[in-house]
Amino acid sequence: TAVISPQDPTLLIGSSLLATCSVHGDPPGATAEGLYWTLNGRRLPPELSRVLNASTLALALANLNGSRQQSGDNLVCHARDGSILAGSCLYVGLPPEKPVNISCWSKNMKDLTCRWTPGAHGETFLHTNYSLKYKLRWYGQDNTCEEYHTVGPYSCHIPKDLALFTPYEIWVEATNRLGSARSDVLTLDILDVVTTDPPPDVHVSRVGGLEDQLSVRWVSPPALKDFLFQAKYQIRYRVEDSVDWKVVDDVSNQTSCRLAGLKPGTVYFVQVRCNPFGIYGSKKAGIWSEWSHPTAASTPRSGGACEPRGGEPSSGPVRRELKQFLGWLKKHAYCSNLSFRLYDQWRAWMQKSHKTRNQDEGILPSGRRGTTRGPAR
Amino acid sequence: LPPPAHLCLLTLLLPLLSSAAPISPAESISQAYSLALYMQKNTSMLLQTYLQYQGSPFSDPGFSAPELQLSSLPPATAFFKTWRTLDDGERLSLAQGAFLALTQHLQLVRDDQSDLNPGSPILLAQLGTARLRAQGLLGNMATIMTALGLPMLPEEDTLGLVAFGASAFERKCRGYVVTREYGHWTDRAVRDLALLKAKYPA
Numbered sequence: 001t002a003v004i005s006p007q008d009p010t011l012l013i014g015s016s017l018l019a020t021c022s023v024h025g026d027p028p029g030a031t032a033e034g035l036y037w038t039l040n041g042r043r044l045p046p047e048l049s050r051v052l053n054a055s056t057l058a059l060a061l062a063n064l065n066g067s068r069q070q071s072g073d074n075l076v077c078h079a080r081d082g083s084i085l086a087g088s089c090l091y092v093g094l095p096p097e098k099p100v101n102i103s104c105w106s107k108n109m110k111d112l113t114c115r116w117t118p119g120a121h122g123e124t125f126l127h128t129n130y131s132l133k134y135k136l137r138w139y140g141q142d143n144t145c146e147e148y149h150t151v152g153p154y155s156c157h158i159p160k161d162l163a164l165f166t167p168y169e170i171w172v173e174a175t176n177r178l179g180s181a182r183s184d185v186l187t188l189d190i191l192d193v194v195t196t197d198p199p200p201d202v203h204v205s206r207v208g209g210l211e212d213q214l215s216v217r218w219v220s221p222p223a224l225k226d227f228l229f230q231a232k233y234q235i236r237y238r239v240e241d242s243v244d245w246k247v248v249d250d251v252s253n254q255t256s257c258r259l260a261g262l263k264p265g266t267v268y269f270v271q272v273r274c275n276p277f278g279i280y281g282s283k284k285a286g287i288w289s290e291w292s293h294p295t296a297a298s299t300p301r302s303g304g305a306c307e308p309r310g311g312e313p314s315s316g317p318v319r320r321e322l323k324q325f326l327g328w329l330k331k332h333a334y335c336s337n338l339s340f341r342l343y344d345q346w347r348a349w350m351q352k353s354h355k356t357r358n359q360d361e362g363i364l365p366s367g368r369r370g371t372t373r374g375p376a377r
Numbered sequence: 378l379p380p381p382a383h384l385c386l387l388t389l390l391l392p393l394l395s396s397a398a399p400i401s402p403a404e405s406i407s408q409a410y411s412l413a414l415y416m417q418k419n420t421s422m423l424l425q426t427y428l429q430y431q432g433s434p435f436s437d438p439g440f441s442a443p444e445l446q447l448s449s450l451p452p453a454t455a456f457f458k459t460w461r462t463l464d465d466g467e468r469l470s471l472a473q474g475a476f477l478a479l480t481q482h483l484q485l486v487r488d489d490q491s492d493l494n495p496g497s498p499i500l501l502a503q504l505g506t507a508r509l510r511a512q513g514l515l516g517n518m519a520t521i522m523t524a525l526g527l528p529m530l531p532e533e534d535t536l537g538l539v540a541f542g543a544s545a546f547e548r549k550c551r552g553y554v555v556t557r558e559y560g561h562w563t564d565r566a567v568r569d570l571a572l573l574k575a576k577y578p579a
Contacts, residue, residue, distance in 0.1 A: 007544040041433030069432040071493040072545050076434065083444040087546035127495055 001025050002035075002085035004077055010091040010177040013125070016062045021077035021086060023055050032057040034080030039090075040073050064092045066125030093125035095179030099154070099172040102186045105193045105287045108223040109279075112158040112190065113150060116172045116183065128176040132156040137167040137187060164190050164280070195287035196221045196276050199233065199255075204270045204297035211264030211300045212327070217256045218272050221289070224279070232275040235259070236291070240267040261331075265301030269294040402524040403579040409517035410570040416510050417567055420560035423503050427486075427556045430494045431549045447554045449539050450482060451475050453561035465573065466527045469518055472569055475562045476515045478535040483508035483559065485536060486552040493545060507559060514566065521573070 002023040011017060021037070023030045035057045037044040050058045057077065067073050072089030079085050097119020104114040114132055132145035145156035162168075168190070172183040199218040207213040220231055233251040237259060238244060251257055262268065271291035279286060428435045446452075451474060463471070487504040494500060522529055543551065 004546075007546070038434060041437050069430075070495075071431055071549065074432055074434060074546065074549070076546075084442050084550070087550070089545035089549070 002077055004075065004086045004088040007088050008072065008091065009088070010126075011064055012178065013066050013092055013094055014063055015092075016060070017064060017090070019059045019061070019075060019088065020052065021057045021059070023085065031055060035085070036078050036080075038074075038076045038078060040068055064090070066094070066123065067092045070127045091126055091177050093176065093178060094121075094123075096124055096128045096174035096176050096181045097121060098181045099130065099174050099183040102170060102172060102183060104170060104186070104188060105195045106162070106190045107194075108196055109164060109190060109194055109227075110162075111160065112162055112168075112193075113155065114145070114158075114170060114172075115151060115155045118154060118174065119181065124176055124178075126176040126178060128174050130154060131173045131175070132170070133173060134158065134168050134170045136163060137169050162190055189282070191280050191282045192284045193287055194224075194276050194279050194282075196224050196274055196289050198289045198292035199272045199274050200292070202270065202272050202292045202295045204268070204295045206297065206300055207258065209300055211302050212260060212262045214259045214262060214268060214270070214297055214299060215256065216259060216270055216272065218292070220255055221274055221276075224276055227276075227279055230277050232277045232285075233257075233272055234275075234288070235270065235272050237268050237270045239263065240269060240296070261327075262299050264299050267296055267298045269296050271295070400520060400524055402521060402577045403574075405517065405520040405524045406570060406573045406577055407579060409514060409521060410567070410574050412510070412514050412517055413563060413566040413570055416507075416514065416563045419503075419507070420556075420563050423507050424553075424556045424560055426500055426503055427490075427552055430490070430497055430500050431553070435549065435553060442550075442553070445550050445554050447482070447539075447551060447558075449535055449537065450478050450554065450558050453558060453565045465525055465576075466522075468569055468573070469522055469525075469527065470530050472562070472566055473515060473518050473522075473530045475558075476511050476518070476566070477530065477532065479555070479559050479562060480508055480511045480515065481535050482551075482555040483511060486548075486555050489543075489548040489552060493548060507556075511559070 002021050004019060004021050006019065009017065021032070021035060023032060023035070031054050032051050036046070037049060037057075037059050039061075044059065044061075048060055050060070052058045059075075067090065072091050074087055075090055076087040077085045099116045099118055101117045102114055103116075104112055106112050112134075116130075116132075118128070118130075130148070132148075133142050134145065135142045143158075145158050147157040147159065149155060150157040166189065167187050170186045170188065174181050174183075199221055201217075201219045203217045205215050205217070207215050214237075216235055218233075224231075230253050233254075235248040235251060235257055236245040237248075238246065248257060248259070259268075259270075271294050273291045274289045276286040278284075428440055430436075434440060451471070453475065483504055487501060487508065490497070490504065491501055519529060
């Protein structure tokens with residue numbers, strides 16, 4: 001047998017190492033003759049080795065690279081026939097850097113999830129342990145978060161026992177074999193970082209026969225219904241085959257909205273998200289929820305069954321031009337009530353009054369005469 | 378006896394018979410044999426997975442270091458003649474002793490690896506599963522002993538002081554020997570149980 005010294009050393013990248021392999025015992029008369037070193041399976045050049053005495057082989061390594069695996073680099077002393085006599089695991093790396101960019105959010109004021117980034121240079125080559133700590137600013141002892149990796153490798157979840165209306169101090173400690181580092185302290189009040197579930201029951205439906213509009217309806221997230229807040233919503237929508245979303249901002253405290261200026265006969269995907277703004281009088285905006293599951297709906301196709309009821313068969317070019325005019329008017333004038341519906345109502349009214357006018361003149365399909373009321377000519 | 382009374386008697390006797398009579402040797406041997414066969418399918422994967430996580434030279438293709446041994450694990454290989462002429466009791470108690478040691482060593486290796494390779498859930502899960510299966514086989518073999526009316530092996534600590542104070546490299550080597558011997562002993566259990574299966578046919 002043999003023994004290598006040192007066992008499991010921890011070293012800074014670029015440092016040197018002097019190691020020895022000492023044989024003893026069986027087979028009796030074993031010597032350092034013929035022994036050789038390998039590091040991570042690769043035989044080391046003989047000029048790095050030196051026979052110190054009959055039973056000891058020395059090794060001088062310089063400018064060590066970072067460890068290839070977290071379990072340590074394998075430095076092995078082999079007998080002449082290649083068999084393994086002894087080994088030592090080398091841990092070469094860097095101390096951890098200060099973790100940065102801590103961000104936290106609370107789901108419905110019930111818990112706290114925090115995320116952070118390891119220090120700037122990342123790779124320490126050594127296993128680094130992260131510990132998220134928190135305490136109430138004004139008193140109390142340090143607490144340690146226990147549920148790690150909930151939203152990625154550098155995250156932790158605190159599930160309960162969180163106080164509201166009082167600031168917390170939160171920080172992350174990184175430790176490895178070469179040292180430790182602590183992030184800056186983040187101070188926050190749970191109420192300032194509240195997020196919630198996406199609005200449930202998002203329904204998107206057509207607006208009668210209107211080809212360029214869809215109506216979006218949703219329910220405010222139930223988890224926060226008992227707490228006073230002015231919810232803000234955002235809607236985003238895109239055409240089925242596109243990746244470009246259009247966003248409707250500033251939807252405040254309402255649970256429905258109409259999308260206009262859409263393409264007819266097109267399938268749209270719509271999502272809604274919620275921000276529990278100013279919860280319990282917090283001065284800050286909350287954190288946007290996830291987007292709701294996409295809801296799809298299609299706008300009516302022009303010239304199809306969704307043609308507005310007007311009685312007369314459509315005359316294509318006139319209607320098309322009229323539609324364009326109405327669209328233009330809507331954009332450039334504040335006449336939000338303009339629509340085909342209104343035009344068709346006008347036509348229906350004109351038809352009725354036309355009929356009565358015809359009656360007035362006595363020109364009736366059945367040829368009947370009669371007195372009528374109607375607009376004076 | 379008139380037929381209804383016949384049946385009546387049988388139904389009264391059956392529960393008594395089934396609770397008093399032990400499981401037959403053939404049945405328990407067959408069960409253990411099936412389990413050993415099933416275990417055999419995964420033993421080389423466990424060894425390969427283990428080696429991957431230890432780095433070179435362990436993770437080099439075709440790595441083999443027969444010179445590495447653990448005195449706390451009984452060797453699986455035996456001279457054929459000796460093995461063939463073991464009596465049932467010796468055969469089973471050797472296997473039991475080995476799998477008892479293996480369950481304890483697999484636990485040790487799993488603890489070592491959760492320290493050496495934290496954040497390797499696949500390896501840790503495979504080590505856990507192997508230990509559970511070895512434990513299962515131990516249970517099956519105890520059932521066979523009972524069925525054959527043989528004395529049970531007392532459970533003892535096979536690790537002793539060997540577990541403590543090992544260096545990282547020693548622990549890596551130790552895990553290799555354990556996962557290697559787990560494979561060897563599973564192969565041997567398959568042969569042992571095949572022999573017994575032939576001797577106690579269903």
